[in-house]
Amino acid sequence: MISREQQTRLRVGEDPADPPRTPESRTKSASAENDWDSDSSDNMPEISDFEKERLANIAERDALLKQLSLDSKSAGLFATPPKPPGSGGSKPKKRPAPKRVKKEEEDTTPRRTSSRLKGIAAESEVAKRKADDELDALREAERAKRIRRTDSFTQADMFVAGQKLTGADLIGVDVITKGVAKPYERTFDSADIEKTTDKDLKAIRKEMNGMKLWDAWDPQRIKITPERVYAMAFHPSESKPLIFAGDKMGHLGMLDASQEKPTVNEDDEDEDDPDPVLTTLKPHTRTISSMIVNPSKPTHLYTASYDSSIRELDLEKMTSSEKYAPESTNIDEAVSAVDMVADDPNTLYWTTLNGEFGRYDMRMPLKESNVSSWQLSEKKIGGFTLCPSQPHFVATASLDRFLRLWDLRKLSFDNPVPVAEHENRLSVSHAAFNAAGQIATSSYDDTIKIYDVGAKGLSSWKEKHTLQDGDFTPDTVVRHNCQTGRWVTILRPQWQQNPQSPIQRFCIGNMNRFVDIYSSSGDQLAQLGGDGITAVPAVAVFHRSKNWVAGGTASGKLCLWQ
Template sequence: MAGTAERRELSPRSQQQMQERTPPPRAAPPPSPPRSPPRSPQLRVVLTPLPAPQRRLRQKRLLGACGGGAAEGAAQKRPRSEPSCGPEPADGGGDDDDEDERTEEEADGDARLSAYERKRLKNIAENARFFAALELHESAARLHGMAAKGRPHVARRVKPRRAEGGAVQRRSMRLQRMQPPELPQAEAPAQEEEDYPQVPAGPLPMAAGAQEESGGAESALLGTWLRLSEMENSNAEKRMWDMERYHAALSRMQLHHDGVRKVLSSRVCSVAIHPAESTVLVAAGDKDGHVGLWDVSCGTEGGVHVFTPHNLSVNCMHFSPSHPAQLLSLSHDSLRCGDVSTAVFDEICRSEGNLSSFDFLEDSACTVLVGFWDGTVAVVDRRSPRASPELSADIGFQRTRTVDVHPLSRQYFVAAGSVDVRVFDVRWLRRRGSEAVSALRGHSRSVASAYFSPTSGHRVVTVCADDRLRVYDTSSLSASAALVSSIRHNNNTGRWLTRFRAVWDPKQEQCFVVGSMARPRQIEVFRDSGVLLHALSSAECLGSVCSISALHPTRNVLVGGNSSGRLHVFME
């Protein structure tokens, strides 16, 4: 056949194999000048390349074409230079449904596409019709307009500028101690110094002042104190009770309405009981420097007198063991001795804001061991005319909260610090300082108190802020005292309650008493083995926490003080 080439079409499978062997077609080269036909007839085969199976049509254009149709997008996607095996779509606009149908028919009839591609194009066309019927774009535009129209205008708060050193710290005028600019500053009252007078240094008279009792009642109370102190003490010797008898006595102790009295105006920090047996005379000190005396036999009618020998809280007080007419009280600023026979509060030692506790080094109470908050201890001789320590030594504590002298070997004392409890020898303080005789280890937080057992000194009980009561064996005073028992006890009193102090009972040195946070409110009695022996409570008369306790040396009398200045006396 001259001037004409025979055209041979391959099967679809042969075309696909040929497509896999040959690279994808590139752009058509520019047209070359026509050549003259060959002289002899030749067979020429024209292969039409098919699109790769991995090639996908752009779905975004199909979904977004709401006015056109899937056929238009498919037509735009197909290169114009490709020859088409099927009929070309007609140009010009038309209905969307007609174009979709034509697209489906075209996809079904296109021999170049596989069954999978034809099914895919059909699904794309159906999805396009479905989303066009939903009118999502129109609905989104209407909602956006409604939201923009109803949105209120909110003025943004201007943020303060950050300081170069860090975040901006805002403080109110109250924290800055400033008055508002529109209000004038209040003038300090002229009588403020008269309302809160400062206690001067030196001896102070036991004056009546502005007290609860009248002059006659005050004289009667001081006369009772003097009379009790001058009585014979032959039958007031310490005697130990057996455990069965002691437990029975605790069960008989009761608290009645006449055994509750508000003696002080603020929180009780220390309590002491006069050793006389005929009458119960109680002394208490509060955080404002007041010392109150209460004759319990008078009940709720009279029998109370309050003195002001200190400026700060009264942390410790004891009746003199050799002269019960003397009451020694220690505050942060001074140690004083109130002698009812001379009606004078004499000053023994003064240190502004640094005193913490004291104890007697002798039965005659002439020499006193004083603890300081800065971690030192001092020995003060009351017979010396000067009010200064005879000996002062640093024992290596950050704080010295309590000091207690051994009942038999008076040269030894136990000191409780921040986290340390140790036994020292007074004779070594001048030379060795902080070298201890024995250490009571195991405390992880601050220790509130540590006291020897009253008769033999073979035990030491401590109260720690880690909610533990610990009892140690100090019979041999070895380098490290053995732990006898560790008792779980809630000692979290907080800032409004005085910290608990566990004190031994002089009548039974195997037992000690301590306040409790449990409900109903109670005062607990423990054995040194850790067993709770008894709990003193009263549903009608005791409704508060008694942090500080004291026991009578010979009678079944226990006194507890709370944070409102009220005393509770349990008696048999």
């Protein structure tokens, strides 16, 4: 056993085997240590004046801090520190974690008013009925804003802004690339024209590139519609460019581009620079998706809308009337496109976002029994056209990725079978027929495809004629960026119906803020641009016979090349 004396010596670092130290030995040891310190201090070098001053400053600072600590304690500024756990004091309580509150989506429904302030007993049947009635009334008011108008109305009823026009003022008397787009970067210019070896192709390229941007006003000042342009059309008149544009809210804008800019006296600072004269009407309550001037009656403009109706605007009387719509206003059949035949001024053809194709003779009463309809696609049909030379043939482009060709002469209502179909990698946006029997399509797979069914004997096909899958493939594929995104209208090709040369050509918007013109063989003829174009002219249309091209942007602005 180790004695208490030895345990004590172990704690202080002494050897327990050493003899016990007496008071005399401890005194002698301390004296020896003091002698060693004095000897060592004598051997140490002398402290410099700078070091002495530094040590004095440290001592003075320590004394000051000690004095401040004593003063603070006496004033009660420092609380007694809590006892550590296990020292007999109570353990500090853990603060509860804040409750997580699920962030709910913002509710756009109007708040109900206080029943207590109105003097209605809480939870009473009267309060519940009153709140439900108020909510239903608000919802009905919102729905009423979007429901179509079935009645006929005049220019005064539709007029929104601009100049009120008469028929004579409006139409006159002569009416008979793949990849990310880099803004303003051209992919076709004069150098490409000079490299052209084909004489005919070189001539048409020079002709197309000779078109200039209408510079009477900056394009930023030609706001033809209040909202994004969805559809455009030229009037067939060759005496002046008369342009119609429809936007996403149902507005119809009209511009006579033959007007000249008034002269402004530069010395008169108070005189404003006037904007171009425009007329804005509102015949529809929702997006105007398509429009066409009656090829047999150029005084009538037909507009199709997502409000499920097709309306006729009389350009002489400036009145609008509904020509087709479902029997009930509660039926939602958004119309995606409309077309007519040149030698039949009374029949309307249209497609819907539900995948239906319809036909109606306007001379008959508007009843369900007088309307012919076929379910041609399970998904929406984004665009279609009739073949101008063989109008019983119809080309449809749909969201299910198919281009289909139909023959209306013997088309079953129960089980319609196409003459031919071709599946694309992604959805097809539009299918445009020209007089030569060629179909141009735009697709989300960033291609423009051209199908030459005229060369396959379209005019000689009999009823129920069909093509094998391998016989209906594109003859030409052009790489073209079609990634419009959410805020730019879908790019759609549009042919010039009566070109003044043997070369067929069509135009389509370019995401680099140009309008491209291609031939039926896929050769690029021109790339139209100009100063002041700051947005994509996504909706591009050709005049029927003149070399005039118009483009509409997402901000409702117009670009015109002549």
